[in-house]
Amino acid sequence: MSRPTKLEFKPLSLEETAKQLGIPRQRARRILSLIGADVVPNPHGLRAKRRTVRYKVARKSARIR
Amino acid sequence: MPKSKQQRVFLNVPYDEQFERTYLAYVAALSAMGFLPRATLGIGGNRRLDRIASLIESCSYSIHDLSRIQLDRHAPRTPRFNMPFELGLAVAWARVNQHHRWFVFESVKRRLAKSTSDLDGTDPYIHNGTVRGVMREVCNAFVSPNQPTVPQMMRMYRDLRRGVPKILRNAGTTSLFTARVFSDLCLAAAGLRRKYVGKT
Numbered sequence: 516m517s518r519p520t521k522l523e524f525k526p527l528s529l530e531e532t533a534k535q536l537g538i539p540r541q542r543a544r545r546i547l548s549l550i551g552a553d554v555v556p557n558p559h560g561l562r563a564k565r566r567t568v569r570y571k572v573a574r575k576s577a578r579i580r
Numbered sequence: 581m582p583k584s585k586q587q588r589v590f591l592n593v594p595y596d597e598q599f600e601r602t603y604l605a606y607v608a609a610l611s612a613m614g615f616l617p618r619a620t621l622g623i624g625g626n627r628r629l630d631r632i633a634s635l636i637e638s639c640s641y642s643i644h645d646l647s648r649i650q651l652d653r654h655a656p657r658t659p660r661f662n663m664p665f666e667l668g669l670a671v672a673w674a675r676v677n678q679h680h681r682w683f684v685f686e687s688v689k690r691r692l693a694k695s696t697s698d699l700d701g702t703d704p705y706i707h708n709g710t711v712r713g714v715m716r717e718v719c720n721a722f723v724s725p726n727q728p729t730v731p732q733m734m735r736m737y738r739d740l741r742r743g744v745p746k747i748l749r750n751a752g753t754t755s756l757f758t759a760r761v762f763s764d765l766c767l768a769a770a771g772l773r774r775k776y777v778g779k780t
Binding site: 521522523524525526527529532533535536537538543545546547549550551552553 | 586587588611613614615616722723724726739740743746747750763764766767768770771772773774775
């Protein structure tokens with residue numbers, strides 16, 4: 516075997532990954548927050564995703580500033 | 581073939597401390613490609629073999645890392661037979677099911693011919709025992725039009741590695757080789773894929 520395999524599938528989404536791993540939504544959020552993966556790419560760089568701990572902290576620190 | 585099965589890769593690697601970096605590299609690289617890594621972690625009991633076989637059957641691809649073939653330090657000194665054994669199971673399954681594809685990874689060139697001469701004619705993917713080597717070879721094994729780049733994969737790996745202590749603390753363990761930590765790592769890597777590779 517060991518020859519290049521052309522992939523013919525849609526990459527697994529994050530939500531589908533959590534579902535297949537049997538990880539509940541709350542725990543999934545916590546893990547993503549721990550690892551710093553609760554951000555989304557946008558034209559201005561990486562932005563904290565809404566409704567995440569990272570987002571709330573970012574908003575709060577912006578208010579303080 | 582069910583869609584979910586197409587995205588699963590059976591990861592056959594040694595579970596020991598010296599292999600941690602390579603293990604994380606596989607998780608990061610496969611997640612970067614959009615795969616869901618599956619491993620035998622957490623499988624125990626009398627029917628372990630049956631469950632391993634069903635796990636292989638539930639995946640479209642399998643990666644078998646035969647780079648750790650040396651004897652262990654503790655008496656009685658024994659080589660690790662689990663990886664070649666599971667490779668045998670995957671090869672047998674691929675003969676029955678044409679959709680299953682298996683890949684052999686090694687760290688040293690031409691060693692496979694010596695250790696497992698039955699696989700003569702099979703080109704192993706040589707990763708040189710490095711993280712970057714694993715990324716490179718995973719990209720070589722799976723050809724996709726929208727492949728992530730190795731630097732993107734490396735960024736994912738670094739973030740994942742940085743997050744390991746937190747994941748371990750969260751799971752209340754010190755070992756990376758437990759079922760819970762493995763699933764947390766896979767999810768974290770999928771999240772990092774969205775962060776660095778995008779599209780999902």
